[in-house]
Amino acid sequence: MCLAIPVQVESLLDNDEALVDIGGLKKRISLALVEDVRVGDYVILHVGYALSKIDEDEALRTLALFDEMQALQEELGASLESDEGDHQ
Amino acid sequence: MKYIDEFRNGDYAAEVARRIHAEAYPGRRYRFMEFCGGHTHTLFRYGIPDLLPANVNMIHGPGCPVCVLPMARIDAAIELAVRHQVILCSYGDMLRVPGAHRTSLLKAKAQGADVRMLYSPADALRIAQENPQRQVVFFAIGFETTTPPTAAVLLKARQLALKNFSVFCNHVLTPPAITGILEPAQQAGERIIEGLVGPGHVSVITGGAAYESLARRYRTPIVIAGFEPLDVLHAILLLVRQCNENRYDVENQYSRAVTACGNAKAQSMVAQTMTLRDRFEWRGLGWMPHSALRIMPEFADFDAEARFELSPSDARENKACECPAVLRGAKSPTDCKLFATVCTPDNPIGACMVSSEGACAAHYSYGHAR
Numbered sequence: 001m002c003l004a005i006p007v008q009v010e011s012l013l014d015n016d017e018a019l020v021d022i023g024g025l026k027k028r029i030s031l032a033l034v035e036d037v038r039v040g041d042y043v044i045l046h047v048g049y050a051l052s053k054i055d056e057d058e059a060l061r062t063l064a065l066f067d068e069m070q071a072l073q074e075e076l077g078a079s080l081e082s083d084e085g086d087h088q
Numbered sequence: 089m090k091y092i093d094e095f096r097n098g099d100y101a102a103e104v105a106r107r108i109h110a111e112a113y114p115g116r117r118y119r120f121m122e123f124c125g126g127h128t129h130t131l132f133r134y135g136i137p138d139l140l141p142a143n144v145n146m147i148h149g150p151g152c153p154v155c156v157l158p159m160a161r162i163d164a165a166i167e168l169a170v171r172h173q174v175i176l177c178s179y180g181d182m183l184r185v186p187g188a189h190r191t192s193l194l195k196a197k198a199q200g201a202d203v204r205m206l207y208s209p210a211d212a213l214r215i216a217q218e219n220p221q222r223q224v225v226f227f228a229i230g231f232e233t234t235t236p237p238t239a240a241v242l243l244k245a246r247q248l249a250l251k252n253f254s255v256f257c258n259h260v261l262t263p264p265a266i267t268g269i270l271e272p273a274q275q276a277g278e279r280i281i282e283g284l285v286g287p288g289h290v291s292v293i294t295g296g297a298a299y300e301s302l303a304r305r306y307r308t309p310i311v312i313a314g315f316e317p318l319d320v321l322h323a324i325l326l327l328v329r330q331c332n333e334n335r336y337d338v339e340n341q342y343s344r345a346v347t348a349c350g351n352a353k354a355q356s357m358v359a360q361t362m363t364l365r366d367r368f369e370w371r372g373l374g375w376m377p378h379s380a381l382r383i384m385p386e387f388a389d390f391d392a393e394a395r396f397e398l399s400p401s402d403a404r405e406n407k408a409c410e411c412p413a414v415l416r417g418a419k420s421p422t423d424c425k426l427f428a429t430v431c432t433p434d435n436p437i438g439a440c441m442v443s444s445e446g447a448c449a450a451h452y453s454y455g456h457a458r
């Protein structure tokens with residue numbers, strides 16, 4: 001019910017509406033609940049209405065956390081391996 | 089698709105799961121409730137419980153609006169369609185929810201009532217404009233996520249001066265539902281969960297700050313999460329960390345969509361059109377004060393409850409259906425005798441088997457097969 005998905009705004013239309021791309025499908029949505037949406041922005045779409053813009057910087061920041069975790073693990077793995085090497 | 093695929097990356101997911109295993113203390117219990125039905129769906133769809141250590145358990149919460157609506161409200165909607173002969177419009181899931189005497193809007197439709205499934209509430213306005221000689225009622229349900237679109241439709245209906253359109257308002261609020269789960273436990277001096285995966289799309293509207301007093305009052309960490317599998321795993325890791333550090337803060341894992349204060353424009357549109365009900369009945373949680381919204385007196389012309397006389401319902405829940413306990417997180421769907429035998433998505437006995445966000449339906453679709 002609260003299902004909502006990220007979609008990209010392709011063009012702005014009259015009546016506070018926009019055309020968006022949903023995995024190749026074009027759909028007309030309402031911008032009545034949001035402000036300052038521009039062409040190219042990603043918005044969260046729910047029952048035909050954009051609920052908010054997606055903050056690209058924040059998305060990248062979250063993904064960077066996962067990158068860090070992975071890098072840390074690889075380092076750890078590498079140092080363990082070299083430790084094992086020392087014992088031989 | 090952008091903002092979806094990255095958050096389904098399997099390598100990252102394995103890494104986050106590894107961190108959860110490394111950081112969860114073996115001797116400690118971590119019971120986390122995911123409030124939203126959307127999170128329940130993600131958990132099952134991606135098999136996330138299988139990735140967690142044995143002492144990190146997920147408990148399903150009441151955040152499925154289809155599931156928490158009591159039968160009496162379904163019966164009222166059926167009465168609007170059948171006795172008042174309106175064009176009754178609602179979201180797909182609502183049409184299949186059983187009311188009293190095993191009827192549903194879909195069955196009423198099969199018997200000739202004019203019931204229509206909507207993708208967007210804006211479609212209900214169009215239907216009203218196309219049918220000026222008929223009364224059109226939008227059966228509105230949902231949490232804070234789904235309320236602003238209804239508000240937008242009410243404002244638009246007034247602007248268009250529509251005479252044949254009204255809303256049967258069943259919008260409910262998240263914080264009272266969280267209170268309804270945690271307060272009885274607190275009163276009894278028990279702890280039923282160590283942390284809460286907070287609602288994502290509700291928080292897009294309300295903002296993350298809305299949960300701070302709850303986290304403090306119940307000394308329970310809350311992590312607001314997005315709906316992709318990595319989001320949910322990441323939220324579980326953040327909850328484990330808070331438990332280990334004895335913190336109970338509100339953290340925002342879904343920062344790409346959720347801010348501290350939420351969507352002010354949407355909030356103001358809701359405030360213009362709707363106001364708190366004194367009390368509202370929830371399936372599983374009973375009557376709770378200030379837990380739902382009704383339409384403002386200024387918009388009474390567009391309020392189906394003011395426009396149509398509705399009979400009191402004699403609805404009784406099916407006694408064998410464990411939906412109420414499932415919604416409180418007290419039982420699992422598999423504890424229900426009817427699960428997957430009498431009650432299936434094709435023949436739902438309770439509302440939890442209807443919506444794909446319902447715990448029973450999610451269990452059936454993804455868990456049952458395993």
Ligand code: SF4
Nearest residue numbers: 410411424431438448
């Ligand atoms: S399996 Fe069906 S009858 Fe049992 S609790 Fe779930 S919805 Fe109710």
